[in-house]
Amino acid sequence: MLSSLKAPATETRGRKNSGGVEFHAVSKTFPDGTRALHDISIHCPAGEATVFVGPSGCGKTTALRMINKMILPTGGSVTVNGTDVASMATTELRRQIGYVIQNAGLFPHKRVIDNVALIPRLLGEAKSPARERAAELLKLVGLPAELGRKYPHQLSGGQQQRVGVARALAADPPILLMDEPFSAVDPIVRRDLQYHLKSLQAELKKTIIMVTHDLDEAVFLADQVVVFRPGGIAQVDTPDRILTTPADSYVEGFTKGNAGIKWLSLLPTAGLTLEAASSEPGSSTQVSANWILQNDANGRPQSWIPAGSAASNAAGPIPVRSPFVHGTDMLNAALNSAVLSPSGKAIATDPQGHTRGVVDSREIHLAVMTAKGRIDE
Numbered sequence: 611m612l613s614s615l616k617a618p619a620t621e622t623r624g625r626k627n628s629g630g631v632e633f634h635a636v637s638k639t640f641p642d643g644t645r646a647l648h649d650i651s652i653h654c655p656a657g658e659a660t661v662f663v664g665p666s667g668c669g670k671t672t673a674l675r676m677i678n679k680m681i682l683p684t685g686g687s688v689t690v691n692g693t694d695v696a697s698m699a700t701t702e703l704r705r706q707i708g709y710v711i712q713n714a715g716l717f718p719h720k721r722v723i724d725n726v727a728l729i730p731r732l733l734g735e736a737k738s739p740a741r742e743r744a745a746e747l748l749k750l751v752g753l754p755a756e757l758g759r760k761y762p763h764q765l766s767g768g769q770q771q772r773v774g775v776a777r778a779l780a781a782d783p784p785i786l787l788m789d790e791p792f793s794a795v796d797p798i799v800r801r802d803l804q805y806h807l808k809s810l811q812a813e814l815k816k817t818i819i820m821v822t823h824d825l826d827e828a829v830f831l832a833d834q835v836v837v838f839r840p841g842g843i844a845q846v847d848t849p850d851r852i853l854t855t856p857a858d859s860y861v862e863g864f865t866k867g868n869a870g871i872k873w874l875s876l877l878p879t880a881g882l883t884l885e886a887a888s889s890e891p892g893s894s895t896q897v898s899a900n901w902i903l904q905n906d907a908n909g910r911p912q913s914w915i916p917a918g919s920a921a922s923n924a925a926g927p928i929p930v931r932s933p934f935v936h937g938t939d940m941l942n943a944a945l946n947s948a949v950l951s952p953s954g955k956a957i958a959t960d961p962q963g964h965t966r967g968v969v970d971s972r973e974i975h976l977a978v979m980t981a982k983g984r985i986d987e
């Protein structure tokens with residue numbers, strides 16, 4: 611991996627506020643009289659992801675842009691590493707900050723590789739090392755190096771978005787601002803980008819401040835969620851507490867009544883005990899009295915074959931739907947898999963999709979109750 615991109619973990623965590631961003635009683639009234647924010651205070655800790663959610667027009671982008679001085683507060687102050695941004699030279703400040711926007715915002719007349727290398731070049735780096743590094747960054751965000759030769763319009767929306775992230779990382783800034791970075795891509799690509807960003811963050815430990823309309827995205831990516839209401843803040847808390855202990859009915863309204871289901875997306879599947887199922891290509895395993903799990907020629911789960919009393923009722927094999935990746939996916943995915951399976955058992959695979967085992971829905975229920983510290987049965 612890129613050693614130059616690795617977070618200086620001990621330094622960052624040891625120093626108070628290093629890379630951290632704070633809003634101190636910040637207000638913003640635009641020249642036309644619009645009061646976008648009134649007296650907000652937020653601490654975005656260094657090395658963590660803080661995600662702003664809230665309805666349209668409630669001031670999320672305004673707050674984000676105050677961090678890199680694209681917008682200046684009319685009251686209060688914003689500090690980076692404990693220093694008021696108002697007292698910092700704009701170029702010096704922005705050197706510490708990567709900025710990713712919706713639709714990536716790439717320069718159309720520049721090749722992908724040069725879009726990524728742009729900021730290091732502006733900072734005086736020579737062309738060849740800047741391009742080499744840009745190629746590494748493309749790899750880091752999951753794009754093939756050949757793509758660097760193309761122009762932005764020759765890429766899909768999801769690929770452009772990845773280039774946008776690579777470009778923001780190019781100067782290796784400790785802080786990454788992201789304003790609805792994935793909102794313009796379809797749900798499947800979006801999920802993929804979210805997974806990628808999450809694993810990238812686990813390694814790079816940037817101070818991320820991100821805006822989204824999507825509570826699922828916020829809960830998945832955030833260490834800390836900030837729920838905005840028009841002009842102010844309704845709650846600042848961990849994803850877990852936003853879901854289980856909303857400050858008021860306004861915050862609760864954001865979960866659309868599905869807080870319990872969303873909460874399952876915070877619980878790992880790594881601790882689930884798997885029941886054995888063969889991973890051999892073409893093999894089958896009887897996992898319950900009535901159901902046999904059949905693998906395809908690559909050792910991936912393919913279909914449920916009815917046995918026992920199910921054999922006389924079911925017309926034939928039932929295709930497998932939605933296995934979960936053991937240790938990577940969260941409990942919501944395991945529960946989904948169990949619900950969709952005729953045997954009531956979720957199918958666990960490795961990251962390549964090969965059968966690892968099955969999990970009974972009762973084991974999933976037990977994991978949920980254990981996580982809640984509530985086992986009454």
Ligand SMILES: Nc1ncnc2c1ncn2[C@@H]1O[C@H](COP(=O)(O)OP(=O)(O)OP(=O)(O)O)[C@@H](O)[C@H]1O
Pocket residue numbers: 640641642644645646664665666667668669670671672673
């Ligand atoms: N330059 C400006 N001049 C006047 N009013 C503005 C300006 N920029 C933003 N506003 C207003 O400030 C308020 C907050 O805008 P902001 O863009 O921060 O909202 P947001 O939460 O990011 O919304 P969205 O989710 O739609 O992106 C809105 O009422 C908006 O119309």
Ligand SMILES: [Mg+2]
Pocket residue numbers: 670671672821
């Ligand atoms: Mg906005």
